[in-house]
Amino acid sequence: MRRRKVLALAAFLLGFASWVPVLAQKQNWPEELVIAEVPVESAADYEARYAPFLNYLKERLGIPVRLFVAGDYTAVMLSQAEGKTHVAFYGPASYVDAIEKANAPIEAFVKEDSVRSGTVYHSLMISKKGSGITTLEAAKGKDFAFVDPESTSGFKVPMAYFCLEAKIKPKEYFRQVAFAGNHESVILGVSQGTIPVGVTWDTGISIATKKGQIKGLEDFEVIWKSDPIPSSPWAYRKDLPEDLKEAIRTAYLEYENTPEGKQWLEARGLKGFEPASDKDYDPFRKVNNALKQPECQL
Numbered sequence: 001m002r003r004r005k006v007l008a009l010a011a012f013l014l015g016f017a018s019w020v021p022v023l024a025q026k027q028n029w030p031e032e033l034v035i036a037e038v039p040v041e042s043a044a045d046y047e048a049r050y051a052p053f054l055n056y057l058k059e060r061l062g063i064p065v066r067l068f069v070a071g072d073y074t075a076v077m078l079s080q081a082e083g084k085t086h087v088a089f090y091g092p093a094s095y096v097d098a099i100e101k102a103n104a105p106i107e108a109f110v111k112e113d114s115v116r117s118g119t120v121y122h123s124l125m126i127s128k129k130g131s132g133i134t135t136l137e138a139a140k141g142k143d144f145a146f147v148d149p150e151s152t153s154g155f156k157v158p159m160a161y162f163c164l165e166a167k168i169k170p171k172e173y174f175r176q177v178a179f180a181g182n183h184e185s186v187i188l189g190v191s192q193g194t195i196p197v198g199v200t201w202d203t204g205i206s207i208a209t210k211k212g213q214i215k216g217l218e219d220f221e222v223i224w225k226s227d228p229i230p231s232s233p234w235a236y237r238k239d240l241p242e243d244l245k246e247a248i249r250t251a252y253l254e255y256e257n258t259p260e261g262k263q264w265l266e267a268r269g270l271k272g273f274e275p276a277s278d279k280d281y282d283p284f285r286k287v288n289n290a291l292k293q294p295e296c297q298l
Contacts, residue, residue, distance in 0.1 A: 029063060032066055033057065033061060033063055033087065034084065035054075035067055035068065035085065035086065035089075036068040036076045036087075036089070037088065038089060038090055038091060038150070039071070039073070040182055040184065040204060045184075045211075052261075053255070053261075054067060056255060056258065056260065068084070073148045073149075074150060076088050077094065077101070077102040077150070080098060080104045080237060081098065081104035086236060086237055086240060087237075087248060088106070088234070091153065092231075092232060093150070093151075093287060093288060094151065096281055096285055104237075105237055107236065107238055107277075108235045108276040108280060109234060109236055110252045110253060111275075111280065112270055113231065113270060113274045114203055115269050115270060116202060116206060117228070121229050121231055122225050122228065123226035124153075124202055125223040126197070126198060126199070126200065126220040127220065128191060128193050128219070128220065129218065129219055131193070133196060133197060134223065136223055136224065140174070142196040144177050144195075145177075145180045145197070146158070146159075146179050147179065147182060147186055148182070149179065151183075152232070152284065153201035154186065154199055154200055155179075156284070157287065160287050161224065161226065163290070169297070174197070186198040187208050187213070188208070191214050205220075207269055210267050233280070253275070255272065
């Protein structure tokens with residue numbers, strides 16, 4: 001009898017010992033992980049589109065995962081700076097701005113690997129096919145749309161092109177300059193003829209094509225294409241527990257190995273995610289500095 005009690009106690013302690021590290025591992029984790037994305041589509045599309053990814057993260061991490069749908073880029077930056085969002089998707093320049101302007105304590109951990117161009121993408125200046133607007137000169141005096149003042153491909157990179165290479169001021173060159181709010185609005189506006197000329201990213205064209213909103217790039221005249229831009233990063237707050245950051249990073253990197261993940265990524269025009277670091281985005285600190293100059297203002 002005594003031996004059985006000893007063995008039972010040993011079994012209990014062994015089980016307790018194996019359970020304690022799990023408890024300790026998650027004791028500083030948030031009760032809920034909140035992720036966000038700078039707006040690239042209309043808000044109505046996000047909840048349904050993100051559901052498979054949120055469910056995957058919930059299963060991998062063992063805690064609820066919620067999507068924060070922001071109205072603009074600044075809202076995402078501030079939400080991470082204030083600790084309301086733990087993980088967020090940025091454009092390269094908006095990632096740098098989140099750190100430099102919003103003082104967000106964040107670091108990039110993965111970047112997109114696209115079907116079209118790998119770990120780079122491009123800014124495109126587009127008009128509707130058949131509009132007759134095929135050059136920057138032909139676009140003069142037409143209405144023009146950027147995406148958002150914090151957008152990399154939808155404002156900062158093309159603005160640097162206008163300032164440093166084309167030597168024009170948009171508000172003087174075009175009839176009217178507006179911000180459409182997200183990439184989808186520019187793409188659909190140009191394809192429908194309500195926006196004569198606009199800038200967006202090539203991945204946005206892939207997303208709109210997958211959704212059946214456009215036929216593809218053949219719907220447009222490409223007036224200008226940027227040099228390769230390092231692909232967009234996902235960033236988490238630096239003050240998250242190290243084991244949680246590692247679990248998040250691993251979950252992102254392994255998502256492409258699941259059937260649901262492959263389908264979700266393909267719909268986004270991606271093969272998967274690749275490791276990223278803060279130094280990958282140093283070139284955009286130079287772009288930001290250039291855009292601070294008086295001659296590079298709208």
